[in-house]
Amino acid sequence: MKRLLVVDDEANARLSFRTAVETEGYEISETGTAVDALAKLQTQLFELAILDMRLPELDGHALLDAMRKEGIATPADIVTAFSDVPNAVRAMKLGAIDFLQKPLRPEDLRQVVSEIILRHESTTKVMEMDDAASHITAAKRLINRREFSAAKAHVIRALQLDEKSAEAFNLAGVLAEILEDYDRAKKLYGRAIAINKHFEPAQQNMRRIFELFNFGSSEEPFNLGD
Numbered sequence: 001m002k003r004l005l006v007v008d009d010e011a012n013a014r015l016s017f018r019t020a021v022e023t024e025g026y027e028i029s030e031t032g033t034a035v036d037a038l039a040k041l042q043t044q045l046f047e048l049a050i051l052d053m054r055l056p057e058l059d060g061h062a063l064l065d066a067m068r069k070e071g072i073a074t075p076a077d078i079v080t081a082f083s084d085v086p087n088a089v090r091a092m093k094l095g096a097i098d099f100l101q102k103p104l105r106p107e108d109l110r111q112v113v114s115e116i117i118l119r120h121e122s123t124t125k126v127m128e129m130d131d132a133a134s135h136i137t138a139a140k141r142l143i144n145r146r147e148f149s150a151a152k153a154h155v156i157r158a159l160q161l162d163e164k165s166a167e168a169f170n171l172a173g174v175l176a177e178i179l180e181d182y183d184r185a186k187k188l189y190g191r192a193i194a195i196n197k198h199f200e201p202a203q204q205n206m207r208r209i210f211e212l213f214n215f216g217s218s219e220e221p222f223n224l225g226d
Contacts, residue, residue, distance in 0.1 A: 002117055003045065006030040007037040007063065008052040008079070013102075017050060020106035021113055034058035034066070041072050047117050050109075051096075053080040053087065061087050064094050068146075075116050075144050079104065088208060092178045095144045099204070120144070132162035139171055148178060166196040173205060182209055 002025070006017045009032040018028045029044070031037050034055045041049065049067075053060040064076055078091050081102040088099065098112055119141050135158035142151035152175055158168040173188035186209055192202035 001025065001027045002047045003027045003029065004113065005037060005040060005044075005046045005049045005074075007034065007049065007055065007060070008032065009055055010052075013052065016104065016106070017109065020104075020109045024110060024114070026113070032056075034060070034063035037063060038066055038070070041067060041074060042070060046074050047120070048113060049074050049076045050113075051076050051078055053078055061090055061094075064091060064096055068094050073145065075120055077112055077116060089177050089180060092143075092174060093146070095146045097140065097143050097174055101204070116144075130157075130161070132158040132165050132168060135161065136165070136167055136171060143171075143174070143178075148175060151175065164195050166192040166199040166202060169195065170199065170202040170205065173202070177205075177209075182213055185209060186213075 004021065004026050006014050006028060007030070008014050008017065011032070014030045014032070018030065022028055029040060029046070031040060032055075034057060037049070037051075040046075051060040051063055055063065058066070060078055060080075064078075067074065067076070073095075075098075076091075076094075076096045077098045077100060078088075078096050079100045079102060080087075091099075098116055100108060100112060119137055135154040139151040139154035139158065142148070142154065152172075155168055155172050155175065158165055159172070162168065169188050169192035173185040173192065176182075176185035176188055186206065189202045189206040189209070192199055193206060196202075
């Protein structure tokens with residue numbers, strides 16, 4: 001049985017998370033503090049940690065930072081009630097690229113949890129497949145492991161195989177944000193939205209950037225950078 005750790009200081013929020021995913025067959029452990037969460041992560045194995053960004057004492061980012069310093073590579077899904085570019089980028093640099101905003105819809109949480117767990121159940125067969133979807137999955141897994149150069153190679157290959165992939169352009173934008181190149185990230189998210197205006201991850205990423213930065217329009221050609 002897959003084990004998940006839910007970290008949120010609001011009991012009702014933890015109950016909502018549990019209700020949303022327990023029916024999918026996951027075993028849930030929960031806590032309201034980052035200190036207790038870190039202790040659990042040091043002594044138990046989890047397929048995924050769901051971290052609320054706003055926690056007492058240590059926030060979700062500080063917890064994620066402590067996890068990585070302790071060598072805990074458990075994938076993390078960050079839950080936040082606000083948009084915050086600096087904290088988002090800091091989390092991305094620590095391998096967290098999956099964000100959910102409160103209030104959460106149960107179906108969104110189940111979808112993200114399923115995707116992250118499947119992403120990390122890599123097999124030789126999947127790694128050998130040369131299609132855009134497989135390269136995108138590989139790129140996300142490598143970002144979670146903070147292997148950004150290797151992830152970029154998979155994003156480039158995904159775009160070579162499918163130049164109309166909104167997900168690949170969005171992921172390229174994430175990599176640009178990790179490098180703090182927000183102008184390039186904005187352009188890449190824009191390409192994703194131009195391909196699919198209903199692609200919510202790119203919409204959220206674009207909104208987050210525009211909330212803190214005032215970008216002018218640009219007609220510069222797209223590139224993934226050096």
